Amino acid sequence: MEMRQINYFMEVAKREHMTEAAEALHVAQSSVSRQIANLESELGVDLFIRDGRRVKLTPIGKMFLMRMIKTTNMMEEAKREVKEYLNPESGTVRIAFPISMAAHTLPSIIYAFRMRYPEAKFQMSNALYYDLINGVVHGDFNLAMIAPMPLEEQETRISGTALFTEKIIALVPVNHPIANRTSIMLEELKDDPFVVLPDGFVFRDKVVDACRVAGFSPKIAFEGKDIDALKGLVSAGLGVALMPEMTLVDNTPQSTVMVPIGNSNLARTVGVIYPTHRKILPTEELFYDFLLETYEK
Structure with missing residues (x-):
């Protein structure tokens, strides 16, 4: 899995629409669809139920989203932690x-x-x-x-x-x-x-x-x-x-x-x-x- 795939997945899950997610990410809709398909292929499961460009998370997709939210939160915290250890009085x-x-x-x-x-x-x-x-x-x-x-x-x-x-x-x-x-x-x-x-x-x-x-x-x-x-x-x-x-x-x-x-x-x-x-x-x-x-x- 690549972070780009995870970011695309989370944006699509948030908007439940491929085109709207692509516009928010400032990339082509085909790129988003391809990265989601690659991620599903790597995991061996369907993360979304598709209805044209509108999508909804499958049950396993909902579980994966929760895990990814936790993971990205932890990664952001790790970056902030390193920065704040250098100067905690100016952190967030x-x-x-x-x-x-x-x-x-x-x-x-x-x-x-x-x-x-x-x-x-x-x-x-x-x-x-x-x-x-x-x-x-x-x-x-x-x-x-x-x-x-x-x-x-x-x-x-x-x-x-x-x-x-x-x-x-x-x-x-x-x-x-x-x-x-x-x-x-x-x-x-x-x-x-x-x-x-x-x-x-x-x-x-x-x-x-x-x-x-x-x-x-x-x-x-x-x-x-x-x-x-x-x-x-x-x-x-x-x-x-x-x-x-x-x-x-x-x-x-x-x-x-x-x-x-x-x-x-x-x-x-x-x-x-x-x-x-x-x-x-x-x-x-x-x-x-x-x-x-x-x-x-």
Whole structure:
């Protein structure tokens, strides 16, 4: 196998179209078709089901693609590792995070890190909870901020450190009866309509579970695709929401009020994870140590 064949294969798999892949690669379509055919001949299997120039991966093709993604990630990491060992303070940190940390937590820590290491660069992406874990495992990125921290006995493919615990608070419309209270118990919201994140979000499960522990099932009136959408729904007076405290730092919308909640179970642990089966790169190790140093203080 040649790297050119692998690159062509991955581009075709991504686009599911020979001509579109050729255009993206800036080569002739016949060259792409020939290299894919040579690769299939060498492997002794069909990687694609063909329908004219449109193609779909076969089951063995899907498995081969997953292996090649891992392989190319490792090769790119190897090149970066050699470069960063020469000068780790100017390397790149690949990190992912949940959208709830996009407005305050991650920008603040990156700003502080670059004050110390101004030449350091970042490649950032956001993802859902289980995609953060899988992305670290499969090499899409080496570090991820995450909340809550996965239990070690349930997830052996990653390691990490809890950085801090944050409170979960209520966000209510400004004219809500509890808006002027200094704190409430969660069960006081049992008759209110709730606005929540969609199914598949771990924080939605956290909200529902917390309400059940408090003795009621939340009346879900609306779903918002992200935290900002929930803020907008509350601001419009369409319900109340539970929020991680960090999402409201310097960003509480008009017509809403934050109210602390006294229930002791309403908190989540925020941490950083990395893969157990490979070493993170030098610049990323600098950033990881910086996280531990910062939050320890």
